[in-house]
Amino acid sequence: MSFKTDSVTNMAKSATQYVCTECGWTGAKWFGRCPECGQWGTIEEFHEARPGKTRSPGASNSSGRRTQASVLSAEAQAQPISQVGSESVERVPTGFEEFDRVLGGGVVPGSVMLVAGEPGIGKSTLLLETAGNVARSQPGSVLYISGEESQAQVRMRASRVGAIDDSLLLAATTDLGTVLGLIEQTKPSLAIVDSAQTITSQDVDGISGGSTQVREVASALIDLAKTYDIPVMLVGHVTKDGAIAGPRTLEHLVDVVCQFEGDSQTALRMLHAAKNRFGPTDEVGCFDMSGQGIEEVKDPARLFLSASEAPVEGTCVTFTLDGHRSLPIEIQALVTASVLPTPRRNANGIDANRLAMLAAVLYRHGKVNLLTRDLYVSTIAGGLAKEPGCDLAVAAALASANSAKPIAKTTCAIGEISLTGQVRPVPQLAHRLSEAARLGFTRAVVPVHRGGRATKPSAGLEVIEVSTLADALEALGAR
Template identity: 75%
Template sequence: MAKSTTHFVCTECGWSGPKWYGRCPECGQWGTVEEFHEARPTSSSRSSSTGRVSRTKAMSSVSANARPITEVGTEDASRVSTGFEEFDRVLGGGIVAGSVVLVAGEPGIGKSTLLLETAGNIARGIPDQPLLYISGEESQAQVRMRASRVNAMEPNLLLAATTDLATALGLIEDRRPSLAIVDSAQTITSQDIDGIPGGSTQVREVAGALIDSAKTLNIPVMLVGHVTKDGSIAGPRTLEHLVDVVCQFDGDAQTSLRLLHAAKNRFGPTDEVGCFDMSGEGIQEVNDPSGLFLSPDDTAVEGTCVTFTLDGHRSLPIEIQALVTSSVLPSPRRATSGIDTNRLAMLMAVLYRHGGVNLLANDVYVSTIAGGVAKEPACDLAIVAALASAASSAPVPRTSCAIGEISLTGQVRPVPQLAHRLAEAARMGFTRAIVPVTRGRAGVRSHPGLEVIEVTTLRDALEALGMQGSTNRRRTGSSR
């Protein structure tokens, strides 16, 4: 067996040392330091098992390949479209040749389905080149059943079921596919390295070997990654540093909406988000998700208010719904969905102190619809407006929206990228927007058909929404 060097590695920050600690001396996290066995296989075993030369011998040819940066072309850095505009947007325009993309998410969220459909789209677009899908979790028959369900049956899409790293590398080197998908990185193991499947030692070796093959053969590789119970990617934190792109695929398991974020991207922005709809026939992209988070009925209903939140470059409307009832409990009930409970308690206190609406003795229920998330501070004004509307039985007009953060002093504070939010509100047909006063008026540009009302305090905002009569407010940006 190959000799191994034992040291201890923090799975959170990557710190390593010769001694175990209950608390990482670098990042301060508890219980993240694990024993790591770094095996040193011989060059003969490495070359015989994987068909590749050892890393030590490869170093001798580095100087021969070094060229001035001005003479390096970009022909080899071409991109391959995934067949999903939303996926391409998150990746920065497509999959870069020779790159390694890690797609992580909770169990059952749809990672394998997304990548299998992506493989089918690419295989359909380039029928003269093979694609390779390596599954370490399912058999070929199981993958074939899903492929027939999501319409990914293409003759040049090759399926393989193995958990051996040497076999996977041999398939990639032999077939030279236009894209290789490995599902998942935690199930592939190396026979030359000690450690359990999914452990730090195995995951690091598997990722390093696949990255070597991707860079050497200029073949893009997509990895499926598991996540822990707290939502972080399983395995050592260095896995995220090694790959080129890290995508998080998440969503509410009780709804069909799925969101794809880029946590790391060496070839594009990290503030893009892709929207998908999960159904029994597979995953479909949603090019305009604006209508997903709003009620289909245009009739004004008490206890509702619409705001606009940012997710990357996208501005999405979120409908806040509130229900206020008399409480028969010693401690009134507070229930939320899609909204932070502590934030709601703070806003109710501010509404009582600075808005004159007392809900402290009532049962309060606040929710979003369609799995939307309203945890951004810019949603504060809409939450308060929905609460005041439910308490006074005065509905907010469906053509009005509220955007702004509320401080403990009752002031309505500015929010980032207000102009972007107002542009989306105007595009969707809203006619009135209650917003905070913006310094320099940079965010309150003229939007056709949208009347922008600037307010400075919570009382001004409630009066602008018709909840109570009050003091000064400034009407600006009317361009009707």
């Protein structure tokens, strides 16, 4: 009798595990602090689904010997990699060139993609417009399943963004079984689930959006996508820290993870691929959020430059890299006399610690004293100039604002500044200079090439190489 009781107890224990929602650690015991990542309060109870009583093909008989060998299907047979077919996969275009650029050319059939972002950033709008584009251009239907809105609410948004099409099917449910049944019944060319945190399964315990439910929902949708070769897009929520809600294993399970980012104060939206099994992860797509929905921005270069043609003191343009795309960033600086014991150092779009360092380097190696002045540095249209290659432009803008000498609008500065006052090389300088020449810049102040060779200039662009901060300020006319 005691043996049976122990067996039942062991079965109950094995059916319950504890999972860390931050790193995905699993164990049979609860901890207040995760032993893997060290985070507090992230361990949650996870009930494993009980498997059915099935007999393995290679089960043993009473004598302990196998009665039959395991029979593998044709798909499971191991074969030399040289003999594996390399059939080309036809991707499904999303209707947005910027979206296709990030995905590597379109959506791969049978793949599962997760699009995450802050509330109100435009995730649902982007995918609803994508559903409308695919429904109009591809044979078959597109299934859009909403767990947050009713069918009437989705219909209102679709009318506003122009995503009305007879091939676009709408459904509103939060039950995982219903979602799987709809996908199996319609077999769409694209399925969108908005969102993964609102769908719940009746087979496992846990609240909606918890690690247990999110893991079960993602696993079921991935199995269905691979079985029927249907691409599935999931909308993912983020936490207050900006991380994707749910266990980290969710990001490991899906094929593509995209982050939809942007400043709520501006209309610019950026789509980055944090993970992509079928394409690059260093591409970025630019979109514009308006009252009529989301529009792609194929040439975002002019967004980060001011419209003024006359040179203004305290401004300097640099070129930063975002994936394979080079973007111009205009740095604006304001230098005023300080009335406080500790002068202000306000930065918007650049690192505040970097600003303090550049002010000290300007004083020591550039002979520009800003230590007792209030410094205000900002970028235009929410651009980010946190790359080290933007140091020279920030220093030039500060020096120009301090001396009241404007820098020509057709001059740009690219380079990293060290604590010794040296101007260090930056990666892919030729790509940045090519973009500067395309936008009409005529002069570029850049660091000396690592190998001592002269930098190859682009057509119509004069390249001035400098090795120190003092030489750069002289070339820019900011002293």
